[in-house]
Amino acid sequence: xxxxxxxxxxxxxxxTAGIQLSFVSPGNTPLRQRIPEGFPAPVYDFRNNPLTKExxxxxxxxxxxxxxxxxxxxxxxxxxxxxAAFADFEHVFSHGVANRFTIRNAPPLFNxxxxxxxxxxxxxxxxxxxxxxxxxxxxxxxNSIDNIIRTLESDKVYPEMFAAAFGNDTxxxxxILHAMAQFTGYIVSADSKYDRVRAGxxxxxxxxxxxxxxxKAKCATCHTEPLFTDLAYHNIGxxxxxxxxxxxxxxxxxxxEDSLKFKTPTLRNIxxxxxxxxxxxxxxxxxxxxxxxxxxxxxxxxxxxxxxGEPPDKQEIKYLVSFLHTLLDSxxxxxxxxxxxxxxxxxHGPM
Amino acid sequence: xxxxTSGKKVQFIAGGWQPAPLRHSGGHAPVGCTTGRCxxxxxxxxxxxxxxxxxxxxxxxxxxxxxxxxxxxVLPTFHPYLWKQKLIFLLVLLLxxxxxxxxxxxxxxxxxxxxxxxxxxxxxRTYTNDFNESxxxxxxxxxxxxxxxxxxxxxxxxxxxxxxxLVKEGDDMSKTITLHLPPGNxxxxxxxxxxxxxxxxxxAQSGALDPLHGMFWTWKTGYIMxxxxxxxxxSPLQHRMFEYHIGGFSGEHSVLQxxxxxxxxxxxxxxxxxxxxxxxxxxxxxxxxxxxLPIADHPACTTISTLAKQFSENYLxxxxxxxxxxE
Numbered sequence: 001x002x003x004x005x006x007x008x009x010x011x012x013x014x015x016t017a018g019i020q021l022s023f024v025s026p027g028n029t030p031l032r033q034r035i036p037e038g039f040p041a042p043v044y045d046f047r048n049n050p051l052t053k054e055x056x057x058x059x060x061x062x063x064x065x066x067x068x069x070x071x072x073x074x075x076x077x078x079x080x081x082x083x084a085a086f087a088d089f090e091h092v093f094s095h096g097v098a099n100r101f102t103i104r105n106a107p108p109l110f111n112x113x114x115x116x117x118x119x120x121x122x123x124x125x126x127x128x129x130x131x132x133x134x135x136x137x138x139x140x141x142x143n144s145i146d147n148i149i150r151t152l153e154s155d156k157v158y159p160e161m162f163a164a165a166f167g168n169d170t171x172x173x174x175x176i177l178h179a180m181a182q183f184t185g186y187i188v189s190a191d192s193k194y195d196r197v198r199a200g201x202x203x204x205x206x207x208x209x210x211x212x213x214x215x216k217a218k219c220a221t222c223h224t225e226p227l228f229t230d231l232a233y234h235n236i237g238x239x240x241x242x243x244x245x246x247x248x249x250x251x252x253x254x255x256x257e258d259s260l261k262f263k264t265p266t267l268r269n270i271x272x273x274x275x276x277x278x279x280x281x282x283x284x285x286x287x288x289x290x291x292x293x294x295x296x297x298x299x300x301x302x303x304x305x306x307x308x309g310e311p312p313d314k315q316e317i318k319y320l321v322s323f324l325h326t327l328l329d330s331x332x333x334x335x336x337x338x339x340x341x342x343x344x345x346x347x348h349g350p351m
Numbered sequence: 352x353x354x355x356t357s358g359k360k361v362q363f364i365a366g367g368w369q370p371a372p373l374r375h376s377g378g379h380a381p382v383g384c385t386t387g388r389c390x391x392x393x394x395x396x397x398x399x400x401x402x403x404x405x406x407x408x409x410x411x412x413x414x415x416x417x418x419x420x421x422x423x424x425v426l427p428t429f430h431p432y433l434w435k436q437k438l439i440f441l442l443v444l445l446l447x448x449x450x451x452x453x454x455x456x457x458x459x460x461x462x463x464x465x466x467x468x469x470x471x472x473x474x475x476r477t478y479t480n481d482f483n484e485s486x487x488x489x490x491x492x493x494x495x496x497x498x499x500x501x502x503x504x505x506x507x508x509x510x511x512x513x514x515x516x517l518v519k520e521g522d523d524m525s526k527t528i529t530l531h532l533p534p535g536n537x538x539x540x541x542x543x544x545x546x547x548x549x550x551x552x553x554x555a556q557s558g559a560l561d562p563l564h565g566m567f568w569t570w571k572t573g574y575i576m577x578x579x580x581x582x583x584x585x586s587p588l589q590h591r592m593f594e595y596h597i598g599g600f601s602g603e604h605s606v607l608q609x610x611x612x613x614x615x616x617x618x619x620x621x622x623x624x625x626x627x628x629x630x631x632x633x634x635x636x637x638x639x640x641x642x643x644l645p646i647a648d649h650p651a652c653t654t655i656s657t658l659a660k661q662f663s664e665n666y667l668x669x670x671x672x673x674x675x676x677x678e
Contacts, residue, residue, distance in 0.1 A: 049554070124572050125572040128555040129554060129572050132567070132569040144563075173555065173562055254604070254654075254656070
């Protein structure tokens with residue numbers, strides 16, 4: 001009996017030593033999730049996917065690696081470029097493998113840890129599941145999970161990176177998805193002029209201040225601060241495109257009342273993420289702001305805010321454009337930690 | 352009759368579910384006991400691969416074995432990734448080792464046999480359903496989870512740990528599910544066909560729930576709970592194919608079904624011995640059980656819908672405790 005107690009104590013001591021060692025040994029660096037001042041609690045808090053430098057770096061490399069696509073050259077970053085706030089710069093639809101096109105405009109990727117659902121129709125219910133859609137989509141990267149795992153296993157750097165991130169070099173879909181969520185979930189945009197003004201470190205110009213006033217009166221119901229989206233689905237009366245026949249949220253819920261509803265896009269970095277709307281139908285910011293004009297008056301299913309709301313007048317739109325420029329986050333666009341880590345990387349795009 | 356026991360010790364089987372021999376299956380198949388008391392489960396929860404024969408009481412009650420565990424598995428993996436879980440795992444392992452050793456479990460194996468009417472189902476062979484439509488099957492898969500055995504002693508239920516199994520026609524290993532239960536007498540079996548809603552909303556999964564098994568929708572998150580594909584001259588579709596991907600985990604269109612089967616004879620589980628239950632699953636029931644769903648009228652069902660729910664209510668009836676052919 002005493003022998004057993006002795007062994008237990010010895011083991012506990014060993015275990016404690018092991019923990020202490022792990023904190024000083026290189027390669028296991030916990031990262032802290034950034035929750036900007038004034039932001040709500042994130043939906044995704046990495047509880048089941050502990051955020052580490054190694055996991056983040058692995059996710060970052062996967063994000064920029066064209067080997068994940070069936071053509072070996074199309075990466076996530078091909079259609080989500082940092083200088084475009086991780087949207088697809090000046091593309092109505094993005095280019096998948098073999099000259100195929102997507103059917104929706106690529107959304108920007110930041111503040112994703114605050115999103116409960118993904119895609120403009122909200123079809124994806126978890127940030128970790130999200131990459132499977134572009135990875136396996138025929139008109140995007142057109143690959144299979146087996147094939148991706150095989151590719152990564154035979155790569156020179158990945159087994160080591162998986163070992164650094166997860167303890168051993170097993171490569172599984174879960175680990176790939178966890179690593180990617182560590183990268184995409186870590187991207188935060190909260191360093192725009194608007195944020196500086198909010199923190200009392202900067203001042204709006206007269207036009208920007210006027211624009212902010214109009215914004216609060218006419219836009220903020222759905223483009224809720226500080227994320228500039230209420231993360232909900234609305235039909236703003238845009239007529240359905242007869243080629244795409246995209247009915248948005250209804251495709252997911254099967255409910256008639258969800259017809260033509262799409263998730264409110266964030267307005268952060270909006271000056272870099274055009275063209276606008278779920279199908280990129282508007283090129284100019286003023287046109288997009290003025291979407292009231294294209295709403296069909298006969299469409300009684302459109303949101304009351306559109307049908308009964310008062311559209312901004314011409315001068316107000318100019319003020320709004322000024323204000324929206326203050327939402328550009330140059331820190332995000334130039335953050336070295338989010339840059340392409342692969343030297344001499346030759347992926348399709350960006351541009 | 353439907354239940355048999357044998358005194359033979361069985362080798363530790365990988366949780367009844369073995370991944371297809373893919374190159375990447377290096378370490379995270381859902382191997383483990385399902386009693387919730389065996390240290391192999393703690394290994395899995397801690398993200399480690401349990402050593403073989405861990406459930407054997409003699410080995411795991413020796414102090415040297417503990418030293419081995421700590422040095423081999425715990426120390427090298429102390430790392431921010433899950434380190435808290437690993438510490439808790441270690442403590443639990445140390446404190447309850449003697450308890451686990453004392454409570455040796457018996458083994459129950461569930462054997463799934465696939466049929467088409469009275470015939471044994473084989474892929475690409477022709478069968479006839481109740482509407483006289485001939486058909487062949489090329490894919491037949493379904494998830495089994497939340498397996499519960501009811502004790503004869505009263506209402507006491509024994510629920511092995513949350514473990515998910517994908518039963519696949521054409522993969523015999525997948526048709527045997529091994530459970531570790533405390534000794535006792537059991538007379539009812541209950542299980543869910545599908546994957547509960549929690550696992551559908553909790554992000555990336557592994558093992559039987561790995562999306563690489565082709566049982567996961569990527570455009571609208573959720574597991575395909577059961578899948579039946581094949582061909583029939585009755586089908587109006589291209590290649591005369593029919594395809595049923597049945598899913599939906601919430602709301603009115605949830606297809607999650609719980610099957611309750613009474614065992615014709617009490618199943619006695621004794622420590623170290625193996626008892627088995629044979630369960631048959633009749634594909635013909637997909638077309639005609641509670642609802643009449645001939646292939647000619649319904650050659651496809653690949654979305655969450657009332658039709659999917661009807662298919663699930665049909666396949667719910669496909670399970671039966673099977674009498675062995677000879678005993």
